[in-house]
Amino acid sequence: MRRLVSKDIENLLPYVAGKPVEEVEKEYGIKDVIKLASNENPLGPSPKAVEAIIRTLSKLNRYPDANTCRLKDLLSQRLKVHKESIVFGNGSNEIFELLVRTFMVPGDEAIIAHPTFLLYQKIVNSAGCHVVKVPLKNMTHDLLAMSQRITPKTKFIFINNPNNPTGTIVLKKDFEQFLKYVPENVIIILDEAYFEFVQHTDYPDGKEYINSKPHVVSVRTFSKAYGLAGLRIGYGLMNPELANYVNRLRQPFNVNLLAQVGAEAALEDEEFFRKTRETIWEGLKFLYGELDEMDFKYIPSQTNFLLIDVKRDGRQVSQDLLKSGIIVRSLKEHGLDNYIRVSVGLPQENKRFIKAFRSYESLWENGS
Numbered sequence: 001m002r003r004l005v006s007k008d009i010e011n012l013l014p015y016v017a018g019k020p021v022e023e024v025e026k027e028y029g030i031k032d033v034i035k036l037a038s039n040e041n042p043l044g045p046s047p048k049a050v051e052a053i054i055r056t057l058s059k060l061n062r063y064p065d066a067n068t069c070r071l072k073d074l075l076s077q078r079l080k081v082h083k084e085s086i087v088f089g090n091g092s093n094e095i096f097e098l099l100v101r102t103f104m105v106p107g108d109e110a111i112i113a114h115p116t117f118l119l120y121q122k123i124v125n126s127a128g129c130h131v132v133k134v135p136l137k138n139m140t141h142d143l144l145a146m147s148q149r150i151t152p153k154t155k156f157i158f159i160n161n162p163n164n165p166t167g168t169i170v171l172k173k174d175f176e177q178f179l180k181y182v183p184e185n186v187i188i189i190l191d192e193a194y195f196e197f198v199q200h201t202d203y204p205d206g207k208e209y210i211n212s213k214p215h216v217v218s219v220r221t222f223s224k225a226y227g228l229a230g231l232r233i234g235y236g237l238m239n240p241e242l243a244n245y246v247n248r249l250r251q252p253f254n255v256n257l258l259a260q261v262g263a264e265a266a267l268e269d270e271e272f273f274r275k276t277r278e279t280i281w282e283g284l285k286f287l288y289g290e291l292d293e294m295d296f297k298y299i300p301s302q303t304n305f306l307l308i309d310v311k312r313d314g315r316q317v318s319q320d321l322l323k324s325g326i327i328v329r330s331l332k333e334h335g336l337d338n339y340i341r342v343s344v345g346l347p348q349e350n351k352r353f354i355k356a357f358r359s360y361e362s363l364w365e366n367g368s
């Protein structure tokens with residue numbers, strides 16, 4: 001019988017999203033559930049973005065600007081990047097998909113870390129291409145090992161910097177060393193979704209490379225620091241020649257009208273941006289202190305989430321926390337069986353997480 005789908009599609013697993021708050025509330029018969037599972041902005045959306053969106057609602061009969069010109073002007077000035085280097089997408093996820101569809105042909109390879117953001121593999125495999133997984137070293141990308149896996153079939157190297165789910169970064173000096181080993185026909189995609197949360201001073205800023213190293217692409221999002229995950233808008237910064245090819249595939253209205261005006265306003269919302277970083281950085285400090293006191297190990301994070309070694313099955317721990325109305329992420333599918341990933345929340349949410357964690361800890365210690 002003729003196959004309905006290709007083998008590559010057959011082998012894909014559906015994305016397992018974090019449980020929505022409403023579903024957990026219904027299932028466990030509880031109220032006040034908090035979600036610390038998807039690395040969203042705990043403060044909500046940028047208020048300026050919300051105002052701009054409300055003002056624009058009456059224009060929804062119109063198609064959006066196919067080239068996202070106003071936002072492109074604004075971002076180009078802000079980042080000091082040529083307009084021709086910016087491509088917007090329906091979330092940064094769409095940028096990864098567009099890059100793969102534009103530059104990879106069936107049989108090509110992409111080198112990725114393991115564990116890293118799961119979407120890269122899905123997108124690469126669905127294009128009939130293969131991923132070469134290189135294990136992390138000390139929980140961060142092993143750039144030397146990744147460069148050693150380059151073959152004539154390699155088209156992309158994905159570097160998630162900072163990496164989800166570990167929260168670690170590759171340092172600027174290591175990245176610049178790595179660049180010397182990567183030929184110019186291999187495109188390096190720096191996924192910088194958590195760029196705005198990085199506190200480390202030796203962090204490479206992807207946009208600084210796109211002109212001198214035209215095979216480096218930086219991909220960013222409005223979903224995290226700007227609080228606009230539900231709107232779906234992200235962007236790629238790349239050499240104009242690459243951007244020109246990607247734009248040939250891109251659907252003209254891929255970034256909807258509300259996302260365009262929301263992102264413009266969010267970029268100007270300096271107060272919200274400042275408060276967001278402060279909330280995350282303070283939240284991380286609080287969590288570190290509490291976990292140190294309980295003697296749990298964690299990976300110091302450059303993001304808005306924290307990877308915690310819970311010393312037992314992370315799935316069981318996340319199930320227990322669900323009963324207390326706290327949604328966190330277990331990492332079995334990443335091969336990190338004894339870990340959970342917790343997004344930094346508001347101060348009261350972080351406290352609730354720690355309180356529940358402490359109460360279960362004594363039960364776990366007693367083997368129940």
Ligand SMILES: Cc1ncc(COP(=O)(O)O)c(C=O)c1O
Nearest residue numbers: 091092093117164193221223234
């Ligand atoms: C590493 C990484 N890249 C990209 C994204 C997706 O971002 P967007 O909402 O812009 O599609 C996420 C979302 O969680 C992420 O963790």
